Amino acid sequence: MKPGIILLVEDNPDDEALTMLAFADSKITNPVVVARDGAEALDYLFARGPYADRPAEDLPILILLDLNLPKVRGIEVLRQLRDDPRTRLIPVVVLTSSHEESDIRDCYVLGVNAYINKPVEWEQFSQAVRILRMFWLVLNQPPPANGGA
Numbered sequence: 001m002k003p004g005i006i007l008l009v010e011d012n013p014d015d016e017a018l019t020m021l022a023f024a025d026s027k028i029t030n031p032v033v034v035a036r037d038g039a040e041a042l043d044y045l046f047a048r049g050p051y052a053d054r055p056a057e058d059l060p061i062l063i064l065l066d067l068n069l070p071k072v073r074g075i076e077v078l079r080q081l082r083d084d085p086r087t088r089l090i091p092v093v094v095l096t097s098s099h100e101e102s103d104i105r106d107c108y109v110l111g112v113n114a115y116i117n118k119p120v121e122w123e124q125f126s127q128a129v130r131i132l133r134m135f136w137l138v139l140n141q142p143p144p145a146n147g148g149a
Contacts, residue, residue, distance in 0.1 A: 003029055003030040003031070003061075003137075004030060004060065004061030004062070005032070005033055005060040005061065006031070006033070006061065006062045006063075007032075007035060007044065007060040007062070007063045008032055008033070008034045009038070009040075009041040009063065009065045009074065010034065010035075010036065010066050011036050011066065011068075011070055016034055016036075018122075019095075019129070020032065022125055022126045022129035023129060025129070026133045027133075033060065037069050037070040037071040037072065038074060039071040040071075041065070041069075041072075042077060045060075046084070046086075046087075056086070059086070059087065059090060060090060061090070062090070062092075062136050062137070063090055063092045063093070064132075065077060065093070065094050065095065066094075066096050067094060067096040067098050074094065075107065075110070078094075078111070082110050082111045088111075091136060091140065091142065092112050092113055093112070093114045093116060093132065094115045095118055096115075096116075097118050099117060116128060116132075
């Protein structure tokens with residue numbers, strides 16, 4: 001069985017490169033799809049626009065979501081994910097520089113699975129990715145593909 005897709009929603013090219021480097025360092029072999037704004041993330045998830053040819057049932061096993069995104073903010077991406085039965089159960093980890101209490105509260109109200117502030121130092125960031133890998137890709141039991149329906 002091939003490893004499931006990780007959707008990385010990140011508009012900052014430096015943070016994207018750092019994340020991909022940390023994935024390689026942590027031996028994460030899952031294919032990674034990068035969406036560089038909230039609209040692109042929603043198009044990918046709902047198989048529309050440039051992703052209309054993508055099989056709609058081939059959803060990511062994990063979404064790493066930044067909040068400060070162009071076009072559609074991360075909070076709105078999360079809201080739309082949780083409002084749709086097709087994407088409601090996909091684990092979402094917010095990985096952001098925002099320390100705003102309102103962002104943290106809003107994300108949890110909308111059903112985020114975890115909220116992580118992006119560490120500034122490489123070693124801390126790398127450690128955070130190793131922990132993400134261990135929990136979300138190794139230990140965590142995901143919901144059934146059909147959402148239990």
